[in-house]
Amino acid sequence: MYAYDKYDHAITNARVAEFRDQVERRVKGELTEEEFRPLRLMNGLYLQLHAYMLRVAIPYGTLSANQMRRLAHIARKYDKGYGHFTTRQNIQYNWPKLSETPDILQELAEVEMHAIQTSGNCIRNTTTDQFAGATADEVADPRPYAELIRQWSTFHPEFSFLPRKFKIAITGAALDRAAVKWHDIGLILKKNDAGEIGFEVLVGGGMGRTPVIGKTINEFVHERDLLSYLEAILRVYNEQGRRDNKYKARIKILAEDLGAEEYARQTNEEWARIKDQPLDVPAEEAARIKSFFRAPPLPVLPDDVPAVDELEKKNFLFKAWVKNNTNPHKVPGHVNLTISLKPHGGIPGDATAEQMDLVAALADEYSQSEIRVSHEQNLILPHVAKKDLPAIWADLDEVGLGTANVGLLTDIIACPGLDYCSLANARSIPLAQAITERFDDIKRLQDIGPLKIKISGCINSCGHHHAGHIGILGVDRKGEENYQLLLGGSGAEDASKAAILGPGFDEHGIIDAVEKVVAVYLGEREDGEEFLAAYRRLGPAVFKEAVYGAR
């Protein structure tokens, strides 16, 4: 993991001091809420329906066991004993007191964390593959580049007041687990014919009310040119992105207006002017940052572990958990273990302080003290020896973290919705809870197979419904919560936009509709055909008939 040096500490501490000063001025009444708003929004502090919400950055979803313990401590001391992990691999606290938020930032700074880049019209926390550096299928570890981008984009003198927020994601693997094509900038690590590392660069992806899949503007930008190239993209956007309408202010709108070719041309023209300036980091600095992300020295172990096999025979839930919640590791005998934060009937992405402490302890004992957060709102122990799975399972299951549903229908992404959010039109959390209760059967879920449900409580799409195999969008219909059903989206390398199937439903109706969609899939699928593939083959008509035929 990256470790701060004196510069990183100085910058983070200066930020805490600045924020403390701002909060003190607000509490004393020297700043009005209107004046304070832009300041707090530069520190991840939102005013929600009921209270302030503090969003803390977990850069590229990587944190240490010590950092996780600090997050647990903050949940306990300053909040109501829990936190909510988000689709940007961050954590949100829903009940902090304004006067205590500077203390929270101070406690975070002590463990090299902060709330920078978690709100405002700046370049936000860069996200990446939750298995980065630990998966067998990657060209290179994306985290050093994410750290480079973190530093470059922190308090950027020119790009801190963009037309709108700006999100960058990187994947180093062929299987895209970071939804890079749905980002303002998507970066795909590649090697060229000479074996050099670089990036395919996509621009203009995004969700919201106008979903757009990003388009490639450069097939290969050499790694040494990454920051200057990003700077060129951002300058074009900062100058020309629309500022008259916040719903048309994202780069996707500019990229659509200009066209990908023209966006590429302008970017390349600007890049040619700046590429020889010292914007990119020196080779020694790239090497320094990479050195923090060296693969841990894991021993090669046998892939067959009799103790695991035996427990699988005795315990179906353990067997399902190993099957669904582990991914291949690049070192034999190891796995990436995903801890589901989607207990059936629970709140997607929430974790209590006790659960966070346990995950930290398990990371210390079994995973090189390292933890990841996925954009799908789960936690990952990235370096687990297979032989340790039975012990880990027992500990997790005891605190309600043993749900064996990763990648299955109940592994739902949901935004906070109307329970917390002042923008929402409808509740998301209770719907996710009700769906997971309806499908509370691991054997059935495994039979249904990989199926991603994503729920947003309003058109801002924080719950990624456009990218859901089944997407659900909450809308306000004459004062009533109403849910639209979308099918066929994907956030992966085969990115696609989900399409609305038909008229919306109330809360009970939408759950029944999901059930019918699943029934059609089970009835129509060919051997081994997953839901998304079946939908793409069948088209919407058969689903529409089943869901709406009688109406």
Place this chain on the structure above:
Amino acid sequence: MALVNLTGVTPGTWDVIDTDSAPREGAAVAVPLARLADEDETFFKAVGSVGAIVPTDAAYTDLAPLANKLAFVVIDFPAFGDGRGFSLAVRLRKDLGFKGEIRATGPVIPDQALFLKRAGFDTIDVADDREAAFKAALERFGAFYQTDFVGQLSVAHLRHSKTDSSDKDADGERKAS
């Protein structure tokens, strides 16, 4: 109003003239960019020096033909969140080679003081009661993650530079030069 000086430049004083009023002969005048684009050489000869008042929605390419005739540029922010003003200043320094004073006017906020300085601004027009907050904000950060176009190297470079004595104070204090 108070003037916050970011760079130690000797700040100019000038008459602000609008779209149709006549300048005093030999005076320094700040003129809206739209008018300047229409003025010919006689206008520039009649006054002492000319600066442009530039709205943030101007394209830097509109400034290009004028840059070498201007003594100063005023970039007028309609709202603090209109970040185009930062890119305009960067373009003036980086692409147009502009060496004169660049002043920010409009409702910019103290927390932007360092951003403005690093984008290439020299001075900011601020309300009197905000002057202290602007000055305090200028002292807040001593290290920066980006190389800018006004001479500040990023910490990524400083970390590996011979002039960076790592026995310096652990707080990494380093004032922008």
